Amino acid sequence: MSETDGADDGWSTGSAAGFIDPVAMEDDPAELFAGDTGTLDVAVRRVLVRLLQRRFLLAEKNPAQWRTLLENQQIIESRLHDLFVRLVVDHDRGIAYKQQVRSAELDVPILLKDDPYNRAETLVLVHLRTVFQRERGTGETSARVDIEELEQTVLTYFDPADHNLARSQREIHNAVQRLVTEGLLAEESTGRYRITPLVEVVLSTEKLTELNQWLREQNEVAP
Numbered sequence: 442m443s444e445t446d447g448a449d450d451g452w453s454t455g456s457a458a459g460f461i462d463p464v465a466m467e468d469d470p471a472e473l474f475a476g477d478t479g480t481l482d483v484a485v486r487r488v489l490v491r492l493l494q495r496r497f498l499l500a501e502k503n504p505a506q507w508r509t510l511l512e513n514q515q516i517i518e519s520r521l522h523d524l525f526v527r528l529v530v531d532h533d534r535g536i537a538y539k540q541q542v543r544s545a546e547l548d549v550p551i552l553l554k555d556d557p558y559n560r561a562e563t564l565v566l567v568h569l570r571t572v573f574q575r576e577r578g579t580g581e582t583s584a585r586v587d588i589e590e591l592e593q594t595v596l597t598y599f600d601p602a603d604h605n606l607a608r609s610q611r612e613i614h615n616a617v618q619r620l621v622t623e624g625l626l627a628e629e630s631t632g633r634y635r636i637t638p639l640v641e642v643v644l645s646t647e648k649l650t651e652l653n654q655w656l657r658e659q660n661e662v663a664p
Contacts, residue, residue: 481520485513489520492528492539497639499624500535510537525549534638561612562619564595567652569625570644573636588617588632598656 473483481489488509492498500507510517510530518528525542541553558566568591576584592613599609617634620626625643626634644652 481513481516484509485517488513489517492517492521492537493526495623496538497624497642498537499637499639501637502624507535507537524552526552531642534642536639536642538642559612559616561595561609562616563652564598564656565591565613565616565620566625566640566644567649567656568594569620569636570640570649573638573640574649584636585629586634586636588614588634591617591634 473479473486479486484506488498488506491503491506492510498506498510514528514530521528521539522542527540527542528537529540530537539553541551542549569586572586573584592610595613596606596609603609617626621628621634623639625637625639627637628634
C-alpha cells in the first residue's frame with residue numbers, strides 16, 4: 442500500500458501512526474502441511490527434529506545440517522528452551538547435543554529420559570576412552586581399535602565364573618553396534634573402527650578415572 446493510497450482512505454502508513462505495511466500474500470511462508478502454523482523453514486525444522494530424536498548431531502557426518510544449525514542456532518535454542526531442553530554446541534569437536542534442564546527452584550517437566558548404558562556398553566566405553574586418551578596424548582589425531590582387541594580387553598572384566606563365552610561376545614558386539622549407531626565409533630572396514638571425539642563428551646576424564654578405579658577394585662576382589 443502506498444502513502445497516496447493510504448491518504449485516500451484516511452489511513453497513514455507512517456511509523457508515527459503505528460501501522461506497518463502489510464506483507465503481500467505471496468510473501469507469506471508457505472504451509473508445509475494442512476493447518477501448518479509453524480514459522481521455521483523446513484531445513485531448520487529438520488535439524489530441530491534430529492536434535493530431539495538423536496543424542497548427537499555431528500558436523501562430520503551431517504555437514505549440511507551442521508551449517509543450518511550454526512546459521513539458525515539462536516532460534517533453535519529458543520525452541521528447545523521452550524521445552525526445558527538446553528542445546529550444547531561444541532565447535533571444536535563439531536558436536537551438538539541436548540541436555541535436560543533441571544532446577545531446584547523450578548518444577549521442570551522432564552522430557553528427556555535417561556537411557557543408561559548397560560554393563561557391556563560401559564566396559565566398551567571405558568576401553569575406547571582409554572585408547573582415545575592414550576593416542577591423543579602421543580600426538581595422534583585419531584584413534585582406532587580392532588574388534589578382536591576390544592573383545593579380548595573387555596572380556597577380562599567379565600565375571601570369570603561365567604563360562605558362556607558366546608553370550609559375553611554377543612553382549613560386546615551388541616554394545617559396539619549401539620556405539621556405532623550413536624556415532625561414538627565409525628566402522629572403516631570389517632572389524633576396524635575409528636573412535637570419534639564423542640567419546641570425550643560421553644565419558645569425561647573424571648568419570649573415566651572413577652570407572653577405572655572401580656574396575657581395578659573389582660579385579661582385585663575377583664580372585
